[in-house]
Amino acid sequence: MAITFKNVDYFYNMGTPMATAGLKDISLTIPDNSYTAIIGHTGSGKSTLLQHLNALLKPSSGEVQIDSRVITAETNNKNLKSLRKKVGIVFQFAEHQLFEETVGKDIAFGPMNFGASQAEALEIAREMLTTVGLDEKYFDVSPFDLSGGQMRRVAIAGVLALKPDILVLDEPTAGLDPKSRQAMMDLFLELHEKRGLSIILVTHQMDDVADFAEHVFILEQGQLIKSGTPQEIFNDYQFMLDHGLGLPKATQFALQMRQQGFKVPTLPLKESELVDLITKQLTETEQ
Amino acid sequence: MKSIEVKQLSYRYSAETELVLQDVTFSVDAGQWIAIVGHNGSGKSTLTKNLNGLLAPTSGEVVINGTTLTEDSVWDIRKQIGIVFQNPDNQFVGATVEDDVAFGLENRQIPHDEMHRRVKKALSDVGMADFATREPAHLSGGQKQRVALAGIIAMQPAIIILDEATSMLDPKGRSDVLNIVQELQDRLHVTVLSVTHDLEEAALADQILVLDGGRLQATGTPKEIFSQVALIQRAGLTLPFVPQLSEDLKDSGITLPETYLSEEELISALWQLHLKM
Amino acid sequence: MDKLILGRFVPGDTWIHHMDPRSKILISFYFIAIIFLANNVASYALMIAFTLGVIFLSGVDQKFFFRGVRPLFFLILITVLFQLFLTRGGHVYWQFGPFALSQYGIISSVYVFLRFMMIILMSTLLTLTTAPLMIADGIEALLNPLKKLHLPIDQLALMISLALRFVPTLMDETMAIMNAQRARGVDFGDGGLMKRVKAMVPVLIPLFVNTFSRAGDLAIAMESRGYNGETERTRYRVLQWHRVDTGAIIVMIVLTAALIFARN
Known part of the structure; x- marks a missing residue:
């Protein structure tokens, strides 16, 4: 299932003297079964855009099409709930949404809101707990007794329990240590590749963009200023630097190599590509 | 002179629980930058809290600038240590930027005029002078951490501790904070102790201490530590980009004479190889 | 959402904005107290003129004041209706059971309405022209x-x-x-x-x-950062009494004198 924005504007404090634009004339399509990255500085409109993906916010003008539903400013607030089952959002520091007595019940909370019986919901919860890589022994433990990284996983399981088609992740690894970060990024890739979930990742880490995304949207001051594949985006490295967004470390390294005098025909994005490039350079001269 | 001396420090939260820190011993020279690294839950934060008396050692002792940390000396020792904590929001005490910077000075009963002068200076040192009257709700995480740093600079401590101070920041905020700390250390020769799981940040240090399971696993310069790949992995950490790249190049048959930390070093080493071939 | 609670402060650069929060708080309370001295057309006119005068001086857009009144609308309405139908005296125009529409009823309901409006407008003026932090400082100094x-x-x-x-x-x-x-x-x-x-x-x-x-x-x-809850602390913010504040106190004395003169 795809999501399409057509000329979406969004204003905060509509109809008051303090109205400010959150989004300006955004048109984009997030195709079915894709891995998309959304990047931009704090305050660029990323979180406003995110909240349009499951109709937590409705556009002030323009329209958002989620699957076959069209959301406009006039759309009634009722009956939006079914959309939230299809598009699951894991917000920043998602561990702050946990509230139940046990991990199991907390994960089951979502499915029960959508009408699953307690038994069904707990069964889904058990499955999701292992999906996010936590041992079953945590099922009956209070979520507040877990470490920060484990709590984050429980929160993600709570969103996955809705069995969404699209999983939206707002800086899901912020504050985690390197090992947990890696494990979590691997989990999302697996969900995408093995279970066919579309992933929409909001991130500041250009390395994650390079390593995982198929398509990138860049926001600045509520506007879409660039989009393309990671290769297209980072090939225009001057643009990325000018807008203070940075580059993947491998790309940055390769640019410095180019300055030193190495031949860098295509810019590498991933570390493995950089290793190939360097080995090739150093062995070709040998011949 | 030794700025920080930690002798056989052990700590447990209560008699029934396991030791969170076991027999940790190290010392830091004045003006050094030292990084304590380890994954979340390795005991890093407990160690920090033992250094300024927020927690009292179960056994062993902490000596700051020659003074042993005791119940009597704790307030004097806190004057010598400034800590920037992890969460930018939870350490912002003042209702505005300038009020927050002034908070520590008020506690130390600095006279009014002196206080205003120090607040102004500290805010310009961290590049936040234009934000003096702003409220924290309108600041980014990186800006809040810069204000926290200003609050510390204003107190003129001998030691600055960064307790995961950059882990919740975006890349820009992170580099802003680290640049300011580096600049401060150059100018004022303060001792910096950064507690982190980010080895890119640890690479800035003179010495790295690797903490795992509450024990000190290794001590050394960044180059020494980063050449021990197995150690890093066991400690649940990942190598910074340049040492990692050097490792992977080694694996694909390119032999480099040593471990490099900066891009420039590695590139010029590669260029040397390139010329020789 | 926070705008409802704290964002009521509208920064500005007028005499009223520059007044010391202590004098602003004291004067607001004092004014609310002396409103109850007004008891005829002349004294009410005086107080209304004063209220409108300071609102004008504050330079704050009127719509912010209406917003201050809105949440209290029903309270005002009910109180005014009570006064209107339950007060008796003078000529009675209409009567039904315990309810009556009398001359005194009309007059006292108008007065009650005006008193309410003035109290709300003056306290709104205080919060519109004084940053929350300054109000806190003022309260602290007064305590x-x-x-x-x-x-x-x-x-x-x-x-x-x-x-x-x-x-x-x-x-x-x-x-x-x-x-x-x-x-x-x-x-x-x-x-x-x-x-x-x-x-x-x-x-x-x-x-x-x-x-x-x-x-x-x-x-x-x-x-x-050295806070222990016990030792004395110095203050970064020190409130300063300006000439405007002294001036404002004098204005209040004059207003009181005029009010006593105007009432019967």
Whole structure:
């Protein structure tokens, strides 16, 4: 299932003297079964855009099409709930949404809101707990007794329990240590590749963009200023630097190599590509 | 002179629980930058809290600038240590930027005029002078951490501790904070102790201490530590980009004479190889 | 959402904005007290003229004042209706059981209405032209004499300032948690009262948990920066009495004299 924005504007404090634009004339399509990255500085409109993906916010003008539903400013607030089952959002520091007595019940909370019986919901919860890589022994433990990284996983399981088609992740690894970060990024890739979930990742880490995304949207001051594949985006490295967004470390390294005098025909994005490039350079001269 | 001396420090939260820190011993020279690294839950934060008396050692002792940390000396020792904590929001005490910077000075009963002068200076040192009257709700995480740093600079401590101070920041905020700390250390020769799981940040240090399971696993310069790949992995950490790249190049048959930390070093080493071939 | 509570302050550069919060608070209370001295057309006219005068001087857009009145509209309406139909005296125009529309009733309901409006407008003026922090400073300074009775005024002041500091943070956090739970299928505006109250549980529990951990962090940060709750602290903010404040006090004395002269 795809999501399409057509000329979406969004204003905060509509109809008051303090109205400010959150989004300006955004048109984009997030195709079915894709891995998309959304990047931009704090305050660029990323979180406003995110909240349009499951109709937590409705556009002030323009329209958002989620699957076959069209959301406009006039759309009634009722009956939006079914959309939230299809598009699951894991917000920043998602561990702050946990509230139940046990991990199991907390994960089951979502499915029960959508009408699953307690038994069904707990069964889904058990499955999701292992999906996010936590041992079953945590099922009956209070979520507040877990470490920060484990709590984050429980929160993600709570969103996955809705069995969404699209999983939206707002800086899901912020504050985690390197090992947990890696494990979590691997989990999302697996969900995408093995279970066919579309992933929409909001991130500041250009390395994650390079390593995982198929398509990138860049926001600045509520506007879409660039989009393309990671290769297209980072090939225009001057643009990325000018807008203070940075580059993947491998790309940055390769640019410095180019300055030193190495031949860098295509810019590498991933570390493995950089290793190939360097080995090739150093062995070709040998011949 | 030794700025920080930690002798056989052990700590447990209560008699029934396991030791969170076991027999940790190290010392830091004045003006050094030292990084304590380890994954979340390795005991890093407990160690920090033992250094300024927020927690009292179960056994062993902490000596700051020659003074042993005791119940009597704790307030004097806190004057010598400034800590920037992890969460930018939870350490912002003042209702505005300038009020927050002034908070520590008020506690130390600095006279009014002196206080205003120090607040102004500290805010310009961290590049936040234009934000003096702003409220924290309108600041980014990186800006809040810069204000926290200003609050510390204003107190003129001998030691600055960064307790995961950059882990919740975006890349820009992170580099802003680290640049300011580096600049401060150059100018004022303060001792910096950064507690982190980010080895890119640890690479800035003179010495790295690797903490795992509450024990000190290794001590050394960044180059020494980063050449021990197995150690890093066991400690649940990942190598910074340049040492990692050097490792992977080694694996694909390119032999480099040593471990490099900066891009420039590695590139010029590669260029040397390139010329020789 | 925070705009409703704290954003009422409208920064400006007028005499009224520059007044010391202590004199502003005192004068507001004093004015509200002497409103009750007004008892005829002339004295009410005087007070209304004064109220409108300071509103004009504050340079704040009138619509902000209307917004201050709006939440109290029903209270005003009911009180005025009570006065109108339950007061008797003078000529009676209409009567039904206990209710009557009399000459005195009309006059006293008009007075009650005006009194209400003036009280609301003056207190709105105070919050519109004084930053919350300054109001807190002013209250603290006015309470300062109570320190002699060993009341913890300093701690109280710090508490108020911390509360002001964290209200926007808590508002943001509440919105964030509500969004997260809506994304998990909670419908906040749906169903009867019980259902709505129940829907708040998944918001309130995380909010409490986070607030407690925040408070713990904050206490550690404050202690690390040398706060121990006992020793005397110096103050970064010192309130300063200006000539405007002295002037304002004189104006109030003149107003009082004129009021006493005007009433019968």
